[in-house]
Amino acid sequence: MRGSLFCGGMLLAAVAALGCLAATDTRIAALLGNTLLLSGGVALVALPIGVALGWLVARTDLPGRRVTFALLAALLFLPLYVQAAAWDAGFGLQGSLTRQFLGGDVWLNGMPAVIWIHALAAIPWAALCVALGVNGVERELEEEALLEMPAWQVALRVSLRRAAPALGLALVGIALTTATETTVTDLFRVRTFAEELFTMQQLGDDRGLSTVVLASLVATAWLVTFALVFGASLATVVRARRPYISRIFPLGRWRWPSWLAVTTVLLLAVGAPVACLAFKAGLIVEMQGATRARHWSAAGAAVTTWRSVYRFREELGWSCAAAVLAASAAAVCAAPLAWIARRGRWRGWFSGGVAVAMLATPGSLLAMALMRTLSQPNASLLLWLRDQPLSCLVLVQGWRAFPWALGILWFALRTVPEAQLDVAKLDGLGACARFGRVGLAQHRGALAAAWIVAFTIAIGELPASALVAPPGVVTLPIQVFNQLHYGAEKEVAGICLAVVLMQTGLMVAALWRRIHHGGHGGGG
Numbered sequence: 001m002r003g004s005l006f007c008g009g010m011l012l013a014a015v016a017a018l019g020c021l022a023a024t025d026t027r028i029a030a031l032l033g034n035t036l037l038l039s040g041g042v043a044l045v046a047l048p049i050g051v052a053l054g055w056l057v058a059r060t061d062l063p064g065r066r067v068t069f070a071l072l073a074a075l076l077f078l079p080l081y082v083q084a085a086a087w088d089a090g091f092g093l094q095g096s097l098t099r100q101f102l103g104g105d106v107w108l109n110g111m112p113a114v115i116w117i118h119a120l121a122a123i124p125w126a127a128l129c130v131a132l133g134v135n136g137v138e139r140e141l142e143e144e145a146l147l148e149m150p151a152w153q154v155a156l157r158v159s160l161r162r163a164a165p166a167l168g169l170a171l172v173g174i175a176l177t178t179a180t181e182t183t184v185t186d187l188f189r190v191r192t193f194a195e196e197l198f199t200m201q202q203l204g205d206d207r208g209l210s211t212v213v214l215a216s217l218v219a220t221a222w223l224v225t226f227a228l229v230f231g232a233s234l235a236t237v238v239r240a241r242r243p244y245i246s247r248i249f250p251l252g253r254w255r256w257p258s259w260l261a262v263t264t265v266l267l268l269a270v271g272a273p274v275a276c277l278a279f280k281a282g283l284i285v286e287m288q289g290a291t292r293a294r295h296w297s298a299a300g301a302a303v304t305t306w307r308s309v310y311r312f313r314e315e316l317g318w319s320c321a322a323a324v325l326a327a328s329a330a331a332v333c334a335a336p337l338a339w340i341a342r343r344g345r346w347r348g349w350f351s352g353g354v355a356v357a358m359l360a361t362p363g364s365l366l367a368m369a370l371m372r373t374l375s376q377p378n379a380s381l382l383l384w385l386r387d388q389p390l391s392c393l394v395l396v397q398g399w400r401a402f403p404w405a406l407g408i409l410w411f412a413l414r415t416v417p418e419a420q421l422d423v424a425k426l427d428g429l430g431a432c433a434r435f436g437r438v439g440l441a442q443h444r445g446a447l448a449a450a451w452i453v454a455f456t457i458a459i460g461e462l463p464a465s466a467l468v469a470p471p472g473v474v475t476l477p478i479q480v481f482n483q484l485h486y487g488a489e490k491e492v493a494g495i496c497l498a499v500v501l502m503q504t505g506l507m508v509a510a511l512w513r514r515i516h517h518g519g520h521g522g523g524g
Contacts, residue, residue, distance in 0.1 A: 030191065031191060031192060031193050031196055032193070034111070034190060034191055034192050035179055035192040035193050035194075037111065038111065038114060038115060038118070038178055038179070038185075038190070038192060039174070039175045039178045039179050041111075041115040041119070042115055042118045042119045042122055042174055042178045043122075043171055043174050043175065043178075045115065045116075045119035046118075046119045046120075046122035046123045046125075046126050046174055047126050047167075047170060047171060047174065049123050049126070049127075049265060050122070050123050050124075050125070050126020050127040050129070050130060050170060051126065051127075051130050051160070051167065051170075053068075053072070053123065053126075053127035053130075053262060053265065054126065054127040054128065054129065054130025054131040054133075054134065055130060055131075055134055055155060055159075055160070056068075056258055056262060057069050057072070057127065057131055057262075058130070058131035058132075058134050058135050058246070059134050059135070059155070059159065059246060059247070059248060059249055060248065060249050060250070060251050060258070061248055061249075061250050061251055061255065062251065062255070062258055062259060062262065063255065063256070063259045064259065068262060068266065069131075070507075070508065071266055071270055072123075072124040072127050072128060072266075073124070073128070073507055074270075074503065074504050074507040074508070075121075075123075075124045075269055075270055076124035076125055076128065077453065077456045077457065077460075077503060077507055078121075078460075078500065078503055079459075079460025079462070079477065079499065079503070080117075080121055080181060080183045080184060080460070080462070081183050081460070081462050081477050081480055081481055081484075082273075082460070082480075082496045082499050082500060082503075083117055083120065083121055083273055084117055084183055084184045084187055084484065085277070085480060085484055085492060085493070085496045086272075086273030086274065086276045086277045086493075086496060087108055087113070087116070087117055087272075087273060087276060088108065088187065088484060089276045089277055089279075089280040089492075089493045089496075090272070090273075090275075090276030090279065090280070091107040091108040091276070108188070109188065110188055110189070110190065111188075111190050113184075113188045114184045114185055114188050114190050117184050118177075118178050118181070118184060120268070120269045120273075121177075122173075122174045122177065122178065123265070123269055124269075125170060125173050125174065125177070126170040126171075126173075126174065129166045129167070129169050129170035129173065130160075130163065130166050130167060130170060132166055133162075133163030133164075133165065133166020133167065133169075134159050134160065134162075134163045134166070134246075135246050136163070137158070137159045137162045137163055137246070138162070139246060139247050141158055141162065142154055142158055142159060142247055143247065145157070145158045151249050151250075154249075155249065176359060176360050179192065179193065179194060179362075180194050180360065180361070180362040180363065180463075181194060181363075181463065182194045182195050182197075182198040182362075182363065182364065182463045183462050183463065183481065186198065186481075187481075187484055187485070193362070194362045194363070194364060194463070197362055197364035197365055197368070198363070198364040198463060198466075198467070274497070274500060276493075277493045277494075277496050277497045277500070278301050278493075278497060279296055279301075280489075280490060280493035281300070281301040281304040281305055281308075281490055281493040281494045281497055282296045282297050282298060282299075282300040282301030282302075282304065283295075283296055283300075283490070284296070284297050284300050301494075301497070304490050304491065304493070304494040305494040305495075305497045305498050306494075307491070307494065308490075308491045308492070308493075308494030308495040308497075308498065309494075309495065309498050311491055311495075312476060312479060312491075312495050314474075315474050315475055315476040315478070315479045316476050316495075318390075318393075318473055318474065318475050318476075319459050319475040319476040319477065320459065321390060322390050322393040322394050322397055322458070322459075322475065323397060323455050323458040323459035324455065325390065325394045325398075326393075326394045326395075326397035326398040326400075326401055326454070326455075326458040327398075327401055327405075327451050327452075327454035327455035327458050328451070329394065329398045330398045330401040330402040330404075330405045330450075330454040330458070331405050331409075331447060331450050331451045331454055333398075333402060334402055334405035334406040334409050334450065334454075335405075335409055335440065335447065335450075336435065337351050337354075337406060338351070338406050338409035338410040338412075338413050339409075339413050339435050339439055341406075341410050342410060342413045342414040342416070351406065351410070354403075354406075355402070355403035355406050355407065356403070358399055358400070358402060358403050359400075359403045361399075362463070363396070363461075363462070363463025363464035363465075363467070364463060364464070364467065366396055366399060366464045367396060367463075367464040367467035367468045368467075370392060370395060370396060370464075370468060371392070371467075371468060374392070389470060389472075389473055390473070392468035392469070392470065393465055393468060393469060393473070393475065395468075396461060396464035396465055396468055397457075397458035397459075397461045397465065398458065399464075400457055400458065400461045400464070401453075401454035401455070401457040401458045401461075402454070404450070404453050404454060404457050405450040405451070405453065405454045408446060408449055408450040408453060409443070409446060409447065409450050411446075412443040412446035413439050413443060413446075416438065416439050416442060416443075420438055421434055421438060424437070424438050452506050452507075453507075455506065456503055456506050456507065459476075459477075460477060460499075460503075461477065462477040462478065462481055465477060465478060466478050466481065476495065476499070480492055480495065480496065
């Protein structure tokens, strides 16, 4: 009850503050309207599909559940610029399918295109949140309810109701990622608060910037508060491993129709973008007399992908160098904080608040704060740090990667039995020794998985990197983002295909380490 009243009070305060800002500035009103329309449209599309996917993957006998989970996890960490490039390569203004089969009729443009791409990117987040929530529902509650009602009513009235914090966290996460991203909005020219910050910072226009920053901070503070409330509620459900296995609900005659529906969604979210990139990369145009003949070649797609890797080798090198440093820093900093946070109470609130605030910070705002901090005239150390080629890139990428590493390590380290720590303490091990020789020693697989996930997040970071990259340092996301404004050409499609393969390999490695070591007691 208190949590509901607190959330309601925060909502009213945020609405009142944003309403006052919108009433005094028509530009703020337009930005607020676009941001709300974008976030609401994405949630309306992604949340119902994500809830259904999460339930089917976690709690039913759906065929191919593990493959579905792996695809959702891989899609969750696929960079947004790659997804935007994929859809633009197929259905954008210069898309291959637009010119080849649609007669120049552009399917993706403006706000609908932004909502579509963000929604497909948000479905895995919603599905995995719901899967985590419904796996924590007490089995005895479901079995008792099955005595009085059919299984589908138990799913709706007991399981999903008990997992309401997971649904709330999924909704807030969708709003956070959608409202703070500028990759897709910039490509399709849709103005939001984050896009306005990005443009003003890029152009060096300080007029009206303070008002936009204030409105962004109000909205961000509200979303952070809600994320903490829902996250704390969900953490009480999944705080420790339960002694039972969640009940699997049989789908009966709906088993294969459900599989067909899930496969259709996955083909749309995963297969269609990859197919668009492959078609663009392998499209060959030849002159036959006075006409142009177009045909597709798999060998051509492979050659284009290989050549694009060579062409963008410098940008890929900068990206990998910065991401390796950022992922290493994020994992090193997240491990002790996750160890402290595992005990809950104020430590958990503090760690969760730090992680959510870092996730919720718009990239443009992060870049602005970093550059102004490093430009202090009386701080020689900060000025020296700013002049290092990769320093700013590592800082912003590490900022983005840290919350994900923290979440993975917290989820693993919270399972360390207190009895083992008590025995180690009696044997004379200090606090640091218990952390290293008991905690991390049991969860080396989780540490490796956290590093891999942090690397995939860091190497795909774009909004802040585009603003803080020094002259002469161009990362792959920045180069692809710049090229997209001139149309998704074959080389861009090829390098995006290479990124898809790399990211998929990294996520498979992370999942394998989690499953393999988890099954042998080594990964949490």
